[in-house]
Amino acid sequence: MTGVGRRPGARVPRWTRRRLGRGARRRVGVAGVVLVLLVTLFGLLLGRLGQLQLVQGPQLARAATTVNTRTVTDHALRGRILDRRGAPFVANTYDTVVTVQRSVLVEAEDGGRDLVTRVAAVLGLPFDRLWGKTMLCGTAGAPPAPACFNGSPYVPIPLASGVDARRALTLVEQPEKFPGVDVATSPARDYARPAGALAPHLMGWVARANADEVTGSGGRIDADDVVGRSGLEAQYDSVLRGTNGRTVVAIDPRGIVTDTVDVTPPVSGRDVVTHLDARLQARTEAALARAVTHAQSLKFRADTGAAVVVDVTNGAVVAAASYPSYDPAAFAGGITSVELARLTSPATGSALTSRLTAETFPPASTFKVVSVPAAVNAGAKLTGRYDCSPDVSIGGRTFNNFESRGYGLIDLHRALVVSCDTVFYRLAYAAWLAQGGLAAPPGAVDPFVAMAKAFGLGRRTGIDIPGEAAGRVPDRVWKEDHWLATKDASCRRAAGGYPEVARTDRARADYLKRLATENCATGYQYRAGDAVNFSIGQGDTAVTILQMAGVYAAIANGGTLWQPQVAAAFRAQDGSTTPIAPKRVGTVPLRADVLAYVRAALGDVPRPGGSAGTAFAGFPQSRYPVAGKTGTGEVFARQATAWFAGYGPTTKPRYAVVVVVGQGGSGSKVAAPAVRQIFDAILALGL
Secondary structure, three states, X not given: OOXXXXXXXOOOOHHHHHHHXXXXXXXXXXXXXXXXXXXXXXXHHHHHHHHHHHHOHXXXXXXXHHHHEEEEEEOOOOOOEEOOOOOEEEEEEEEEEEXXXXXXXXXXXXXXXXXXXXXXXXXXXXXXXXXXXXXXXXXXXXXXXXXXXXXXXXXXXXXXXXXXXXXXXXXXXXXXXXXXXXXXXEEEEEEOOHHHOXXXXXXXXXXXXXXXXXXXXXXXXXXXXXXXXXXXXXXXXXXXXXXXXXXXXXEOOOOOEEEXXXXXXXXXXXXXXXXXXXXXXXXXXXXHHHHHHHXXXXXXXXXXXXXXXEEOOOOEEEXXXXXXXOOHHHHOOOOOHHHHHHHHOHXXXXXXXXXXXXXXXXXXXXXXXXXXXXXXXXXXXXXXXXXXXXXXXXXXEEEEOOOOOOOEEEOHHHHHHHOOHHHHHHHHXXXXXXXXXXXXXXXXXXXXXXXXXXXXXXXXXXXXXXXXXXXXXXXXXXXXXXXXXXXXXXXXXXXXXXXXXXXXXXXXXXXXXXXXXXXXXXXXXXXXHHHHHHHOOOOOOEEOHHHHHHHHHHHXXXXXXXXOEOEXXXXXXXXXXXXXXXXXXXXXXXXXXXXXXXXXXXXXXXXOOOOOOOOOOOOOOOOOOOEEEXXXXXXXXXXXXXXXXXXXXXXXXXXXXXXXEXXXXXXXXXXXXXXXXXXXXXXXXXX
16 A cells, blocks of 8 residues: 555655755855865965064064154253363253254245245344255355254254244244244253353354264264364263164054154263363453453554463363454354354454464564573573673674663573573574584484474474464474475565565565575575574464463473363263373473573563563562563564463462463563463462
8 A cells, every 4th residue: 555654745756855955965065165265265364474474574573663663863961061160161051943844945936035034034033044044054055054054954954043932933823824834942052151251262162963974973963963163062072962862653654653662861961071260261361351452552453362371280271261252152043154254254353263272373582491491402501691782693684682672791591581582593593503504404403493392392282172283393394395385486476576565565575575586596494594583482483372381381390291181070960070181291301400590580570670570560479479481473564472471389380371462562561461460360269
């Protein structure tokens, strides 16, 4: 019986079973393909992830850091420059700085002149001052540094520093009128004038680093750093500057800072503690200024000058001044090209030039302290008597006394006290003849030249101020070298003369032509006139005031030459100090009896009857005896150079004091009174 064992209605048609089986198989196939694809894609993702993490991970991490972080420089605070008691000559303050984006200027049709004009009007500053800062130093049309911009071309241009903050803020409040203009604060040098002292030629000035300094610093300097350009600021720039810090920040794609990744704090520069006493420095500056004014009242030009006080026991520079002077604060806010031209122009005195280190003068009779021991080495007797005639004829020329009259037969002591030239002329001429006269070879030993070099003349003293001149000791070798270098010019003048001079001064033109003719033919010869002029510090002899201070310090201390030193120590922010040891650079071979003889003679110069007796009238010699020597140097076509060099107290020498005034006239009338005033200050201050 059909259907036995099955429930009614449960029967499924055959065609239905076949259709269901084919659909199920189709669904299983599709699912498998999907599964295979998923497994494959997952495997590829795992592989790529592994590649990124294991193979390219370090490279990508560096790339991520490069792209997503920025490094900001945290500038170190520059160290101060202090006097010996801690009073700051140079400290720090904060200036308001107005900057402009370079791109704004470049994109402007007029190069940004209109924008800079409007900024200058708001700030109340000259347009030229701001416009000069828009030009990179060294490019066409740029004014001389520091009136141009000597920083990086990739940073905002600092148009003006030290401006009025309220005026500056009006610029950023009107961005539509002053596009690209911003205002920031920047540390700047502050000149405190302790006790009224300025000492600009010792302190120096600073300016922003130029592109070469930035690229060559190995990351130690950036375009916003300042660098010392002269004086102690330049000499100890690396000490004063310190070490900049770095802050690394994370940024998002919009350039917004999202996190601080790393911080390296800046290390402030160390202070430079000097040997200078600000109180004495101020009085030395004032004494030099009075000497110049006094010389000018006597109808002398008195266009340059210097004064220095040196500790004879160690070479410490306690005070030093140069004339004409300047205010280094002129550089703090960005100096104008007009002001820079004024400070560097010879017509206005070249005030930036230090007459302490960079200018030389004929030492005149202050040199006679070198000539006395030289003459003794050449055979002269300390106990001898020598003719102090008004003039003397040597080599067909007449040489006159300049500072004194004739005194007849006198000893060397008297010759120093009254500054008799003719005594030294005869001594030098005798030594010249003993060497062979004109026939002597260039290497012949000259006792006067040898003694000058033993005292350190003709070479730099090594003072810690850049730009020091070496001076000149014109011996036979120098004479021949100089002739070779100038022969062609001398011969041209010998043939053509000096027509430009003849138009106003025929006598001088004739003299110059005769001199050129002589130099053309025999200028290599070390003549008798060269030797006798050298003995009184004239002719081609040239010294710095620091060299003469070293000479008199050596006489005072027994023959030791010390390197003059302005800086005494470096002081860190935690108060720890690193002293700078004094440096002995030589010993002058002086016989004890000769040294005592010279000292005794110098002691009589500032007393009644001596060439500086009037200048030191009333000075307390019994309590603080001083010694010294006047000098009045003759310079062709210029007025005389005034000198006084001395030391005190003679009982226990401590300070050498020297003053020189170029075109200042008489040493006894101009320089000696200034030295007297400085010794008055030393006594008053109890130094």
